[in-house]
Amino acid sequence: MSHLYDTDDKHPPKSGLVLLQTLILVLFCLFAMRLWYLQIHKGDEYARKARDNQLRKEFIFAPRGVIRDRSGDLLAVNEPAYALGLVREDCKDIDATLQQVSTWTGADFEELRDLYRKRRRRVKPFEPLILIPDLTFEQLALIEINKLRWPGLEVQVRPRRKYMYGKLLAHILGYVAEANEEEMARDQELALGDYVGKLGLELMLEDQLRGIKGLRQFEVDVNGRRLEDRILKHPRAGHEVSLAIDLGLQKLVMDWLRYEAGAVVVMDADTGQLWALASSPSYDSNDFSSGLTPEQWRKLRDDPMHPMQNRPIQSAYPPGSTFKHVVAGAGLQYGAMDPRETVYCSGSTTLGRHVFRCWKKWGHGRVDLERALVESCDVYFYKLGKKLGVDRMSEFGAAAGFGRPTGINLPHEKAGIMPTRQWKRRRFGEPWQGGDNYNMAIGQGYTLVTPLQMARFYAAMINGGKLMKPVLVKDESPVVQARLPLDGEQVGLLRKTLIETVRNARGTARRLRTRGVIVGGKTGTAQVVRLTDELKAMKDEDIPYKYRDHAWMAATAEKDGRRFAIVAMVEHGLHGGSGAGPVVKAAIDYLFTGKVRKKPQHLIDRALAAQKADGTLPKGDSNGI
Amino acid sequence: MAFDRRLLLHINWALLGLAVVLFLCGVLNLYSASGFRLEDGMSVAPYYRKQLLWGLLGMLGMVTFMVIDYRHLKTIAWPLFWITVALLVSIFFAGKTIYGARRWLDLGFMNFQPSELAKISVLVVGARILSREREKLDFLRLGYVLGVGLIPAGLVIRQPDLGSGLSILMLLGGMILFRGVTSRVFKTALVTIPCLLPLGWFFLHDYQKQRILTFLDPTKDPLGSGYHIIQSEIAIGSGRFWGKGFLEGTQSQLRFLPEKHTDFAVAVFGEEWGFVGTMILLALFCFFLYQMVVIARDARGLFGSYLAAGVFFYFFWQILINMGMVLGLMPVVGIPLPFISYGGSATLVNFCLVGLVLNVSMRRFLFK
Numbered sequence: 001m002s003h004l005y006d007t008d009d010k011h012p013p014k015s016g017l018v019l020l021q022t023l024i025l026v027l028f029c030l031f032a033m034r035l036w037y038l039q040i041h042k043g044d045e046y047a048r049k050a051r052d053n054q055l056r057k058e059f060i061f062a063p064r065g066v067i068r069d070r071s072g073d074l075l076a077v078n079e080p081a082y083a084l085g086l087v088r089e090d091c092k093d094i095d096a097t098l099q100q101v102s103t104w105t106g107a108d109f110e111e112l113r114d115l116y117r118k119r120r121r122r123v124k125p126f127e128p129l130i131l132i133p134d135l136t137f138e139q140l141a142l143i144e145i146n147k148l149r150w151p152g153l154e155v156q157v158r159p160r161r162k163y164m165y166g167k168l169l170a171h172i173l174g175y176v177a178e179a180n181e182e183e184m185a186r187d188q189e190l191a192l193g194d195y196v197g198k199l200g201l202e203l204m205l206e207d208q209l210r211g212i213k214g215l216r217q218f219e220v221d222v223n224g225r226r227l228e229d230r231i232l233k234h235p236r237a238g239h240e241v242s243l244a245i246d247l248g249l250q251k252l253v254m255d256w257l258r259y260e261a262g263a264v265v266v267m268d269a270d271t272g273q274l275w276a277l278a279s280s281p282s283y284d285s286n287d288f289s290s291g292l293t294p295e296q297w298r299k300l301r302d303d304p305m306h307p308m309q310n311r312p313i314q315s316a317y318p319p320g321s322t323f324k325h326v327v328a329g330a331g332l333q334y335g336a337m338d339p340r341e342t343v344y345c346s347g348s349t350t351l352g353r354h355v356f357r358c359w360k361k362w363g364h365g366r367v368d369l370e371r372a373l374v375e376s377c378d379v380y381f382y383k384l385g386k387k388l389g390v391d392r393m394s395e396f397g398a399a400a401g402f403g404r405p406t407g408i409n410l411p412h413e414k415a416g417i418m419p420t421r422q423w424k425r426r427r428f429g430e431p432w433q434g435g436d437n438y439n440m441a442i443g444q445g446y447t448l449v450t451p452l453q454m455a456r457f458y459a460a461m462i463n464g465g466k467l468m469k470p471v472l473v474k475d476e477s478p479v480v481q482a483r484l485p486l487d488g489e490q491v492g493l494l495r496k497t498l499i500e501t502v503r504n505a506r507g508t509a510r511r512l513r514t515r516g517v518i519v520g521g522k523t524g525t526a527q528v529v530r531l532t533d534e535l536k537a538m539k540d541e542d543i544p545y546k547y548r549d550h551a552w553m554a555a556t557a558e559k560d561g562r563r564f565a566i567v568a569m570v571e572h573g574l575h576g577g578s579g580a581g582p583v584v585k586a587a588i589d590y591l592f593t594g595k596v597r598k599k600p601q602h603l604i605d606r607a608l609a610a611q612k613a614d615g616t617l618p619k620g621d622s623n624g625i
Numbered sequence: 626m627a628f629d630r631r632l633l634l635h636i637n638w639a640l641l642g643l644a645v646v647l648f649l650c651g652v653l654n655l656y657s658a659s660g661f662r663l664e665d666g667m668s669v670a671p672y673y674r675k676q677l678l679w680g681l682l683g684m685l686g687m688v689t690f691m692v693i694d695y696r697h698l699k700t701i702a703w704p705l706f707w708i709t710v711a712l713l714v715s716i717f718f719a720g721k722t723i724y725g726a727r728r729w730l731d732l733g734f735m736n737f738q739p740s741e742l743a744k745i746s747v748l749v750v751g752a753r754i755l756s757r758e759r760e761k762l763d764f765l766r767l768g769y770v771l772g773v774g775l776i777p778a779g780l781v782i783r784q785p786d787l788g789s790g791l792s793i794l795m796l797l798g799g800m801i802l803f804r805g806v807t808s809r810v811f812k813t814a815l816v817t818i819p820c821l822l823p824l825g826w827f828f829l830h831d832y833q834k835q836r837i838l839t840f841l842d843p844t845k846d847p848l849g850s851g852y853h854i855i856q857s858e859i860a861i862g863s864g865r866f867w868g869k870g871f872l873e874g875t876q877s878q879l880r881f882l883p884e885k886h887t888d889f890a891v892a893v894f895g896e897e898w899g900f901v902g903t904m905i906l907l908a909l910f911c912f913f914l915y916q917m918v919v920i921a922r923d924a925r926g927l928f929g930s931y932l933a934a935g936v937f938f939y940f941f942w943q944i945l946i947n948m949g950m951v952l953g954l955m956p957v958v959g960i961p962l963p964f965i966s967y968g969g970s971a972t973l974v975n976f977c978l979v980g981l982v983l984n985v986s987m988r989r990f991l992f993k
Binding site for chain 1: 802803804805858859860861862863864865866895896899900903904907908910911914915917918921922924926927930931934937941944945948949952953954
């Protein structure tokens, strides 16, 4: 234990003790002088500063990048909107002030108070809490006049998104709305009340479109009046974006889809650029930027025509006869038939006890591949499908881009279905049957495709077999996603049959003929329900709307090195040619002659009548045209 | 070893009283700082209550540190030191990250900051090494002492907690100065340290550099740390001679200040108690420090002297840096003011160290 007691009577170093005392003295003098300077010498000045003035800061909102079409027309811009905010610290009597706001704007007092309570904890000291996001000019005038008597109230100017053609491009542009909790948690830059893209390109291009907020510092006096301000950081507007979309064409196809439910895709076959991407019925993007009322939201959600559905990429339909080119492609790839070989079509063929009919009751007679495609002979394809089998058809279908998303830069794209044996077993627990091959071969089986996938495949048939990534932004470079597993000659053959289908007097797409333009095409009809004898006996116009078949028209058009794929899909349009053909024809005319043809009255009447035929459906939509 | 009742006679009551009075000033001030009332019940969490609890725990620690003869510390100095280093290393694997820095060990009932323990360990080891020899320190010995201090300091700075890391080094540096260095060493240091400072610049984090730049020109970052300095000067200055009175501080300036209950606590004090209050507080601190000098002078044996000197520097640097920052004489560094700023571990350590020094003073007449 002896080590515990250092009995050495040594004294601590004198110099050290002196040092410590000196340090205490220095500390005392230094701070005493500084305190005297701050509290006595400059005390009055500081006291006045503390009493009279406060430094505050506020964001300067940055405008979102504008969006233009391919020729520079403005599609989405910003306009000033006036929001009424409340700075809690300046407010003498919250309830009375809210009451006054309620009187001015007609907003419900209780709701205002709830809003206030909900947001109170979320705003920083001296930051305005937004009560009314969007004042009308009358309200603004009223408030500006009386504001000074109600300390704490502040009018904030911020840019609001405005869509020049609300309904025309809603499914492409999407919309912006106030950021929610989740988005704010994910993104540090976002503050309460900031607008962010929620759908469409506004969502996908958020990083480019969003500007960077600036910061302003200002002093306020005891009444909350501003004295002087200083910009600390200038705001930076978001980047401008130009779309591949051609406004005129988009307008045209939306016009032709009036009162119909359907989709139109116009794609540049060489670059994948989308000149039009239409979905009908539509909604108005502008409704969202100033906040949707619950009632508006309910109406949109419960509309049986589903205006929020982005049909070209989110609706997958049976492809009908438009799929026959896929089956033909598979036949060529695997050498399952010689294109010159003929098959006899008597109007039907049998498999076991089942009878599979051709749409042409009395048959086509002897048909080779070209004629089978031109006249859309079902029997030829029943037999080809039987020869190929599901695996090969499915393999080529996948290679043609079906059964998976196209990768277009839009949210929530659907993949569609390219069935395989395994898929059927998983889905229905049943094995693949011979009859399934027959149905698949004419596009009536389990296969489901989106109009965009269809457009991409039809573009591939005229550009030498390249599957192009669908592109919405003008300066995005073209991407070849895949190639059809066919040689140039085989692709040429498919293209030839497409053109023949329009050129030939018996071709199903002959209505698309356009002087000076090499047009190809294929009609398709997708059964919605199994046709009962009762329905078969009915005249077209008597069939209830919801039982009518969907109409497809997939077309290609080439002239002077410009090549396009145009696909239209009209729900319950009955027949490809008459239901979906007119809009495709109008689009071709516009693309190559610039002519704008209005939808003729008799077609509008037909569409309206179709909807009336089914009493349960409301009148469709004029698409804002 | 039974507790010798005579020891109670020799307690330095002045030091004990000063510590408690300073602590109570701090609690009172926290009550005011955190009791900001908005009509809708928006108030900062009642820090003063937590602080009181920590203070009671701290006094318990203080008594513990008084009871056991401090000279036992000599024995456990090195084991304690290495245990601390091990804890600091373990924090990199098991530490809790708060505000982007891994400084905490979760003990279940509390978050413990090993960096606080590191200060005590360095203090004890430093006192042990320095009290061994008589001569002034030459380069070799100096290098040895500094090397020992650099191990925990480096680990703490890596957390990153520059404030605590530097305070460890400064604590040791103070003890070395107390001991005295050869004039050659002194002259060399006088030349090299200013040369080394620019080098240190490269080791600073960006935000730390930013703060120093801001200090040199507060208007550069008027909404960041520069804002803090400006607002804290306004708050203190606006207290004028008599202050605005308890709970009367408008603190309008300080409502933006996230650290008004921690690093900037004294700004609230200055606003409410004025020049009179701040001078009294300053005087209290100076008396408090002076008691350490007295104890260092009268200690029995050099080990006790060095312990007292170390504790002196531990408090001295914090007071100097914190008040220097709040009064706008120094860049913003996150160092709390002892007893005045809110802080759990810090309050605990403060009281324990006071207990340690009281221990040294109690046993100054023991002959055994």
